[in-house]
Amino acid sequence: MPEWLLWFTRFENSKILALLLFFFTFCGILIYVFTGKARSRRLESYKYIPLQDDDDDSDAARGEVEHDERNES
Numbered sequence: 001m002p003e004w005l006l007w008f009t010r011f012e013n014s015k016i017l018a019l020l021l022f023f024f025t026f027c028g029i030l031i032y033v034f035t036g037k038a039r040s041r042r043l044e045s046y047k048y049i050p051l052q053d054d055d056d057d058s059d060a061a062r063g064e065v066e067h068d069e070r071n072e073s
Contacts, residue, residue, distance in 0.1 A: 007013050033039065 008017065033043070
């Protein structure tokens with residue numbers, strides 16, 4: 001087996017390799033998420049979700065239930 005492949009089999013070397021792999025993957029995900037204007041606007045709109053009223057959702061749910069009950073009759 002070539003010497004450079006044996007280097008990966010040693011536990012202390014494979015930890016470094018895994019750390020670098022996960023670090024660069026994490027950085028790539030961050031760059032992907034926070035670049036692009038459309039994605040940036042969409043992420044900014046998500047920060048207001050907890051403050052929005054739930055009345056619209058509950059009315060829609062009741063409307064669907066009433067609609068289903070009418071169709072069964």
